[in-house]
Amino acid sequence: MNAQVSPLVSFQQVSKRFAVSDGDVEALRDFNLDIREGEFVAIVGASGCGKSTLLRLLIGLDTDYQGRILIDGEAVNGIGSERGIVFQEHRLFPWLTVAENIDLGLVNEGLDREQRQRRVSNFIALVGLEDCARAYPHQLSGGMAQRVAIARGLVASPRILLLDEPFGALDALTRQQMQDELLAIRARARITTLLVTHDVEEAIFLADRVVVLEPRPGRIKRVVEIDLPHPRQRGSLGFHRLRETLLHELTHDDRYLPPAVARISDLPLTYLAC
Ligand SMILES: Nc1ncnc2c1ncn2[C@@H]1O[C@H](COP(=O)(O)OP(=O)(O)O)[C@@H](O)[C@H]1O
Ligand SMILES: [Mg+2]
Incomplete structure (x- = not known):
């Protein structure tokens, strides 16, 4: 059967x-x-x-x-x-760094600070932006900003x-x-x-x-x-x-x-x- x-x-x-x-x-x-x-x-x-x-x-x-x-x-x-979502425009917050923008994807996950930091670092690495964790969106190219948006969409697994x-x-x-x-x-x-x-x-x-x-x-x-x-x-x-x-x-x-x-x-x- x-x-x-x-x-x-x-x-x-x-x-x-x-x-x-x-x-x-x-x-x-x-x-x-x-x-x-x-x-x-x-x-x-x-x-x-x-x-x-x-x-x-x-x-x-x-x-x-x-x-x-x-x-x-x-x-x-x-x-x-x-469910994670990524839009055509990256929709990053300009006053937050790359790491802080990705961290927003974890607000409802109930993780402690250290767990969040670890998760955010993993996803920054996954999209190849290790050198830009502290950069602000205006310092990124369109492709890099979109990678951040993808990391944010994926960070809550x-x-x-x-x-x-x-x-x-x-x-x-x-x-x-x-x-x-x-x-x-x-x-x-x-x-x-x-x-x-x-x-x-x-x-x-x-x-x-x-x-x-x-x-x-x-x-x-x-x-x-x-x-x-x-x-x-x-x-x-x-x-x-x-x-x-x-x-x-x-x-x-x-x-x-x-x-x-x-x-x-x-x-x-x-x-x-x-
Ligand atoms: N909030 C809304 N109010 C009124 N009409 C809407 C709204 N959102 C979408 N529409 C209409 O619904 C149809 C489908 O829109 P949408 O799903 O955005 O299409 P697509 O993403 O394929 O371009 C369109 O005719 C659009 O004008
Ligand atoms: Mg559309």
Whole structure:
């Protein structure tokens, strides 16, 4: 008999509306997704299709929704230290040092001063910032500040890491370095990860499964398994095929094709001449 492994995270028929001045925005409709312990799931979709809303519901920042969100079979009820989150902007406090910012992730853990210091030092080392423990955020590069934010998200040893476009503000090279680093951290601490990203390549490079959301109302269009072995090669044929598949899902929706996606050959010659 096959033992059925129950999911760590389960979204069941989750729908969310926001009341706005001219009616309701249906941010999510009938969202269903199970995430296994240790799995890495990426969510891709155009702006406004409900990605951040989904993370806010899972982190427990917003409890006003329909459906059920379960962690280990228990309904999510407010924020909890088994879930860590990292946002696109690092959201560090400018008047606190790197170490003090990371320490904030431990405020609810009931640890004594020495335990906290030890934990903070471990996580500073994990993200390779040993030389910057006493630096302030304005003294850091964008990539370094984002590493601090990741350390803060991980310092309470959450079982689930939520990442909302965490590398979106970084240059291409730093972004790739951070992606490698995230995989290295995951290899050490097999943490269940839910990543929201605009970047299809980032999703294929990192995730076990990619969920494509479509907007208005936000709902699942397709789920694609990424069965490429690690380390993944961005130039490989398999990678290329998955990129084509995902881009096809994302762009074959006239409701949100931006004009910038028009092919140059479709533009009138007068447009090109000006
Ligand atoms: N607090 C809010 N009040 C009203 N509308 C909101 C609020 N938060 C999000 N929305 C709307 O819900 C939809 C989904 O938003 P969001 O989850 O932020 O999308 P994404 O992260 O995919 O860009 C959008 O149409 C957005 O305008
Ligand atoms: Mg968002």
